[in-house]
Amino acid sequence: MSKSLQVAAGEALEALSGPPQSAQRRRLHFLRTQGVLVALILLLIFGACRYDNFLGAYNVLTLLRYNTMFGLIAVGMAFVIMTGGIDLSVGTTAALSSVISAMLSPHGIWLGLAGGVGAGLVIGLVNGLAITRLKILPFIVTLCTFLAAHGLALLFAGNQSVSVSWDSGFTTFGQGDFLGFPIPAWIGGLAFIAGSIALNFSGFGRTVLAIGGNEEAARLMGLPVERVKFFVYLLSGALAGVAGVILASQFGAGQPNEGNGWELFAIAAVVVGGTRLTGGEGSIGATLSGVLLLGLIFNILNFENGKGVISLSAYWQSVIRGVFLLIVVILQARLAKKEKDL
């Protein structure tokens, strides 16, 4: 074969592969994956302009304090979803953990924490085992543990909320501050940093993404697929456990009936954060932005009702939330399509 032919073929290949990422593609990709941050900022500006005291320290800090529970759950969910799985059990697991930690709260914050996280780990363990060993689909397994955790929470709690001990220091965990910031918010920040590092700079995180991208390939590449999947559910359970401890300590009670629908909130936040539900791609920061964005909607609706112009019933609120989600996912679908078409 002639020399020029070789050169030409080389050129052809080169033309095919480069230039790698056009500026436009990068912009679209950024918008799709981090656009939620932009939306969050826009919504904050809107709120600040329209409502008094909206950006006041009180509102901001309580918002952070409250939404950390969802943030933790969403981080766990994000990892699960990035492997291509799903965890429906997070909400009722948090409820179960809140009950257990409330029961242990007289023994202080550490035992309460250990108990709550332990309960989360047990549910995570069951999920992980059933999914990796019995090979049952995550949707079904976690649907079952969703039911079971709720039942167990009610059984342990004797069908009612369980008081926490108010003088063992347990409530500091959810109600206290550290350097002027709510302790839960610190925990949320920690989860964000640790989660981001784990996702981007550890073999575990990379394997998570590989599994979500193509599980069979990951297995044949020699990646520890089962172990990582197992660990992801364990992690999700543990984070739900921490959320449960915060629930108990922030509101002063173990609540067996809480957590209903949290899983869907978390899934929505993960999706709003730009993570593909089919796995293989995602960001922890964007997921947490998604949580704040959805949390902010509730907050803004409450402020809107305070303006006294209109009083939105709860019914309208769910319609508005649904429509908001609709707009976000459609925008994202559009961006994804544009990115793909490039």
Next chain:
Amino acid sequence: MTALALRLGQSRRLIPSGALLGLALLLVFNLAFTQNFLSLQTFNINLTQVSTIVIVAVGMTMVIATGGIDLSVGSLMAISGALAPLIFGAHSGLFAVPVLGMACALVLPVLAASAGGVLNGVLVTRFRIQPIVATLILFIAGRGIAQVFTNGNLQTFSNDTFHWLGLGKVLGIPAQVIIMLIIVAIAAWVMRATLFGRYILATGGNERAARLAGVPVARVKMAAYVICGALSGLAGLLVIAINSSADANLIGMGIELDAIAAVAVGGTLLTGGRARILGTLIGALIIQLVRYTLLAHGVPDAAALVVKAAIILAAVYLQKRE
């Protein structure tokens, strides 16, 4: 060769034997330990209670077979259930004409729920949004819409047509049970014998390949969501008919999970590409019978949840091993 024939025969069976076995065990247990279990009454009550779940689950089976899922079924039931009394209760315009009004009260709500299915279908096929998220939208907003219609109020009514739908009997069999059986039979036949059935399975089995083989995948998926929506609408009508009241806040609450569980227990792959309508019926019956058994033996709700979870998991696990 005989082993092979046996294997093929099994894999083509319409009802997974594990599910049948589970149902049989439950029946035997109840015959032995539950008072008055063997009576027409008990039989009818269990079938009526399961009928709405089965009707919804049939639609869910089709959606799941295309590789999707529908979380919005409960909300669509609420929309349909909330609309019907508004229509037959209206005393103006067309709706005031007796027969026409009643026909509208039966048809329009189902159409409204189907419209919800259209929205789901559009989001899934045109915008390529993951089914779980696409239908989450109506899951959240749909019930809100129903509540806005009724301002959250409970609507009580007495209406002959709906009274019959809810409590009527034909040859001693409750009307809803007959409706349920007809729907199951039609759906099972559609999945087995018709082009549409094959197309659903092909779409769920490998969407890209199906499209290149000329399967109109978008239309097939759309049809599945619309059917699921319509069946949810019908189920919504049945629920209000039985109660002689419509409560947008509660109609169909949480039914998506029961329906999905029934589908899974019945041996339909949650990943798509397989559909067992009769399996879904059996799956729903198992879940219903578990509920009945626990209730009849006074097991508290909390414990019942745990038992129910264990049974679903076990049943699905047994399916897998077949």
Next chain:
Amino acid sequence: DGVPKLPQKASYKVGFAQTESNNPWRIAETQSLKDIAGKCGWTLVYTDAASSASKQVADVQSMIAQKVDLIVLAPREEKPLVPAVMAAKKAGIPVIAIDRDLDQSVAKPGRDYVTFIGSDFVDQGHRAAEWLIKATGGKGKIIELEGTTGSSPANNRKKGFDDTVKKQAGMQIIASQDGDFARDKGRQVMESLLQAHPDVTAVYAHNDEMAMGAIAALEAAGKKPGKDVIVVSIDGTKDALQAIIDGKLGATVQSSPFFGPISCKTAQDYAAGKKIPAWVKVEDKFFDKSNAKENLANAF
């Protein structure tokens, strides 16, 4: 340091933190507060916690952020709402609890919040039992339909009823199951329980909606509610009163949702510096054949 003071003004910004809006009772309660707001000079900041105690706390916090003058709180649960009250107190905003109380071992009326306005759920259960004992002559097999598992009306209505009935040798609760305060669930549970316990002679439902469901189940099973099986419940809804008139429901203990006027009056008294009792007890009526008709028009 006690409950924050409420200054006397012509108009107030008042937060009303509702728990949920998924039953007629709640809707009537919300309406009652909205109706009174105009008359009482309130601008209402209305929130709905969609059945989540923790969201309700967040709702209260958003009211605090908006610097409302007063918060009327319909707590979902006794314990988890305590932090909301404490936060309001810290921010200098008085709280009035209505319908369900707060955990008094942690938060005290008169110290942490103004007062609790509400019915005595235990007594409601007790009154239902008393009537049933009278109506059946102290004999009967009872099925009890419980309210939402874990809610204080369910727990207390059960306690009040069960304790009273227990003392009656001829009466026996043969089954007690969760009907979630809902008509459809109440009906389904009743249908199933009827099969296992065809010898039932009385039904006690923790609210009217479940009672309506139970009546439907009885009729479907060919039993005559009111004759074969006597039904008693709590709330006093329009449907319930109609059922009493029709002879299907025996009696219902009122559990008034009309908290608007009494909340307004309590707030005014408090602003005026009057002494408010720790528990402003709502006097619940009792509806049976004798007075159902005349109360029908005012029912919700």
Next chain:
Amino acid sequence: MTQTITAPLLQMHGISKAFSGVPALRQARLSIAPGEVHALIGQNGAGKSTLIKILTGAYKRDSGEILFAGEPVHFTTPLQAQKGGISTIYQELNLIPLRSVAENIFLGREPRKYGLIDWFRIHADAAALLDKLGIVADVRMPLNQCNTATQQMVAIARAVSLHARLVIMDEPTSSLDEQEVETLFRVIRQLKADGVSVIFVSHRLDELYAVCDRVTVMRDGQTVAEKSMQDMDKLQLVTTMLGRELASTVAQAAGEEIKPDETRTPVVEIKALKSGVRVNDASMAVYPGEIVGLAGLLGSGRTELARCLFGADRVDQGDILLKGQKRAWQSPSDAIAQGVAYLSEDRKIEGIIPDMSVEENLTLVLLPRLVKLGVVDRKQQQVIVQRFIERLQIKTAGPKQKIRELSGGNQQKVLLARWLCAKIDFLMLDEPTRGIDVGAKAEILTLIRELADDGLGVLMIASELEELTAYAQRVVVLRDGYTVRELSGSQISEDNMMAAMANATAKDNPVAERAP
């Protein structure tokens, strides 16, 4: 080259494996010496991939023994095999689409710094590695944005960089062009020089002679020959593989020039077609009864062009004429309804419905015509299926077997049958012989010839240029989405095609000039 008697690196013997009762391997054996390149060949479904998967722990063997470096081994996961010194490129490309090229190479063994992944080094190392292998690719690009060939090269780079003692390549060349095959051979020779053994699976016999030292031939799950490469000529190889003489079709040349009757209306004609960034200006025609080859380098837009003609991709500009009528298809089903067929290049992703039976897969396209009032006529369906199974000699346990249980080549036959049983006028074949053994290839090509003789218009995309020289009456060459040259009759030669693929510009295209 004589084999020195050294202890073999790998010895597998007595290996048996059955899938739900159907044997795939029966007492198979394989023996690899250190530092040798060993060809593993056999017909479709002979059991090559299965044997490899058993070795690497992807499947569990029913019986048999494996000795690696003298030790009995029993890998239960690919990871163990990898750690044990065996790295594998599987037949179906197994990489992670959304991750970058570099990450795909280093997944599972990323270089660290302070315990954290050192991205800087990953990219540097990956670039260096690809450079050393002579592969041009941007290491930060997500893999799914690379073409198939680059992806294949990435898989090779990964396998090679694992520093294994044995590298297994299951049909690595099926999606590579000549250039890249050369690159690969260089890599293989380098491995050999480093003392690494290679198992090389391919259906392209010439390649085997170019790099392999010894060969193991499999047939029906058994090892039927194990020889030095030189001791077997091509004919011997083929007859051993098939267990019979090869039908004479393979080598048959196009022979005399068959001039298509240009007075007739073309089955399909396209004018100045443009779609996306990959098809820029394509014009050509296919007449009834002729096989037109579509040649081009990888990434030249052949697949996209075919997809446009099939309604699978949208057309931005230009016209498609079907039998003289202008058409605009919204979806493949529109195109199919008018007699257009397309056999896709990636059968796993775009061909089979894995969990459906052979029967259902085979009749998927035909189905609408087997329907009366929406109901499928099962009897007729079964008759048709039986006929095609026999005609194409599809190796299957029966029409009800799931298609995913068939070997790659037999799956391809089913997919071809899917189109053949439908009534079509125009058939596009995208790499129809990819991963198909010589025996089956001959059958399939003969079939295509017969179909064309029956009046079908055929457009055939093939990277193996000899297939085009042997079967096409006309070849259209595509470059960067432009139809740059049309060759016919004696003009059709590998040299001409290659020159056009690499160098020709749109100006050389007579068809394009003719188009308005």
